[in-house]
Amino acid sequence: MYIEQIYTQCLSEATYYIESNGFAAIIDPLREVQPYLDLAKRRNARIMYVFETHFHADFVSGHVDLSDKTGATIVYGPTTVKTGYRCLIAKDEQEFGLGNVSLKLIHTPGHTMESSCLLLNDDSGTPVALFTGDTLFIGDVGRPDLAQKISAALTPRKLAGHLFDSLRNKIMPLPDSLIVYPGHGAGSACGKNMSKETTDTLGHQKKVNYALNKLLSKEEFITTVLNGLTPPPAYFPQDVMLNIKGYESLDRVLLRSLSPLESTEFYELVQRRHALVIDTRDAQAFAKSFIPGSVNIGLDGKFAVWSGTLIKDVASPVLIVADPGRENEAVMRLARIGFSQVLGFLNGGFASWLAAAKPIESIISIDPFEFSGIVRKGRAELLDVRSAVEYDAGHVTTARNIPLEYVDENGSIVQDKTSYVYCAGGYRSMTFVSMMKARGFDHFVDVRGGFTAIKNSGFFNELLTGPVEEETFCDITKRSARLKF
Numbered sequence: 130m131y132i133e134q135i136y137t138q139c140l141s142e143a144t145y146y147i148e149s150n151g152f153a154a155i156i157d158p159l160r161e162v163q164p165y166l167d168l169a170k171r172r173n174a175r176i177m178y179v180f181e182t183h184f185h186a187d188f189v190s191g192h193v194d195l196s197d198k199t200g201a202t203i204v205y206g207p208t209t210v211k212t213g214y215r216c217l218i219a220k221d222e223q224e225f226g227l228g229n230v231s232l233k234l235i236h237t238p239g240h241t242m243e244s245s246c247l248l249l250n251d252d253s254g255t256p257v258a259l260f261t262g263d264t265l266f267i268g269d270v271g272r273p274d275l276a277q278k279i280s281a282a283l284t285p286r287k288l289a290g291h292l293f294d295s296l297r298n299k300i301m302p303l304p305d306s307l308i309v310y311p312g313h314g315a316g317s318a319c320g321k322n323m324s325k326e327t328t329d330t331l332g333h334q335k336k337v338n339y340a341l342n343k344l345l346s347k348e349e350f351i352t353t354v355l356n357g358l359t360p361p362p363a364y365f366p367q368d369v370m371l372n373i374k375g376y377e378s379l380d381r382v383l384l385r386s387l388s389p390l391e392s393t394e395f396y397e398l399v400q401r402r403h404a405l406v407i408d409t410r411d412a413q414a415f416a417k418s419f420i421p422g423s424v425n426i427g428l429d430g431k432f433a434v435w436s437g438t439l440i441k442d443v444a445s446p447v448l449i450v451a452d453p454g455r456e457n458e459a460v461m462r463l464a465r466i467g468f469s470q471v472l473g474f475l476n477g478g479f480a481s482w483l484a485a486a487k488p489i490e491s492i493i494s495i496d497p498f499e500f501s502g503i504v505r506k507g508r509a510e511l512l513d514v515r516s517a518v519e520y521d522a523g524h525v526t527t528a529r530n531i532p533l534e535y536v537d538e539n540g541s542i543v544q545d546k547t548s549y550v551y552c553a554g555g556y557r558s559m560t561f562v563s564m565m566k567a568r569g570f571d572h573f574v575d576v577r578g579g580f581t582a583i584k585n586s587g588f589f590n591e592l593l594t595g596p597v598e599e600e601t602f603c604d605i606t607k608r609s610a611r612l613k614f
Contacts (some may be wrong), residue, residue: 139462145496150228153174161379164254182261183206183243186275186361188465194433199238205218206221238291241263244262246273257301259309263311263320264296267338272354273292293347360534387473390475406447408425410479419489433466436468438533443469494559494574494577510549512528514557520532548572551579552580558579
């Protein structure tokens with residue numbers, strides 16, 4: 130028996146490859162399926178099943194394409210709604226043979242109603258691992274407020290109650306020795322308190338995971354799980370529907386989207402299609418010079434998540450500016466969350482725009498020393514665009530907290546007074562300022578290096594202590610937890 134966890138940092142998502150005696154199963158694949166096909170080919174195995182633990186909200190799954198390419202059976206848990214493609218709706222505790230091992234589907238409603246876990250039994254019938262999807266994370270559980278977008282009757286309280294029952298009656302009675310393989314890790318918006326670890330034993334989770342505390346009553350559990358939830362990204366319900374109804378093949382999406390455009394053609398598309406230009410370069414490179422109206426969402430960060438959070442409709446027409454050689458990465462990461470109307474990319478990168486003498490704009494970005502002088506004058510408008518949790522842990526005393534994800538809900542930021550914007554390390558602040566610039570507001574100034582640089586500069590007595598890590602998750606997919614039994 131062979132297990133491989135394939136973890137993608139940008140989405141904090143784990144896909145699993147399980148194989149025994151030449152037969153393989155994939156659990157919760159990302160949209161690009163070639164890595165799974167290549168892995169099975171290298172190991173001379175045939176993919177028999179694609180298990181979906183639930184209808185994902187944070188990415189478009191590769192289940193349909195993978196089934197089309199391999200003939201594998203797509204499997205969902207009980208209560209699954211009607212889909213736009215062929216799949217098998219399993220019964221609770223239904224077992225699926227895979228070579229010399231088996232996978233038992235355990236229905237665990239709560240995150241969504243069809244949510245299920247998969248219990249892996251070895252060739253002797255001994256349970257060895259539990260693939261928990263978004264039911265149980267390391268240090269957390271799946272948020273129970275996403276399915277309401279599909280059915281108003283599925284209130285967060287009702288789902289949280291189902292989740293309590295699933296954990297107490299289905300998960301906690303299982304052996305402590307089980308290795309828990311969750312669907313996500315820290316950084317995912319599918320939970321609120323996930324660990325950076327991506328595996329653990331069930332026994333240890335029973336000791337340290339607040340949601341598995343046996344002393345919590347059902348009402349206390351519901352209150353605790355619902356407390357502190359922030360609104361999910363705008364693209365979540367759209368991705369759920371794509372995963373239910375099916376979608377256009379990724380091969381066709383990439384063929385259409387990876388179109389190199391010369392500067393004149395690029396400019397014409399901006400005008401004619403009212404396309405949004407996403408500039409994926411480094412924040413400071415963008416600040417020096419960029420295409421008017423473009424928004425900076427860097428590839429060397431949580432590019433897909435921020436794109437889906439800030440662009441409300443995944444069907445929006447988009448054009449890409451990227452450093453030469455990274456265009457495919459940008460298009461792929463957008464496709465993962467459902468963007469299918471990328472019209473192309475600027476051939477040759479931004480240098481070709483400059484060479485064509487096309488119009489450009491810039492953004493003022495100041496260092497902590499200059500910022501400290503402005504703050505000491507006492508009349509500066511300061512905006513902290515980190516999350517409320519980060520802000521509460523430490524901030525410049527006079528700064529207002531307007532998290533980047535809520536930029537459209539804060540009309541008070543639109544004023545004529547110069548405003549100085551910082552985040553943790555400069556990624557989110559440049560996105561914020563570029564969005565304001567694209568909307569015609571020129572009074573926002575970026576603080577280079579963000580709170581990390583401000584705190585480390587030694588120029589401020591107004592700061593509280595607190596975490597200073599910035600989101601620097603690049604699109605690294607790592608393979609880990611390779612186990613042979």
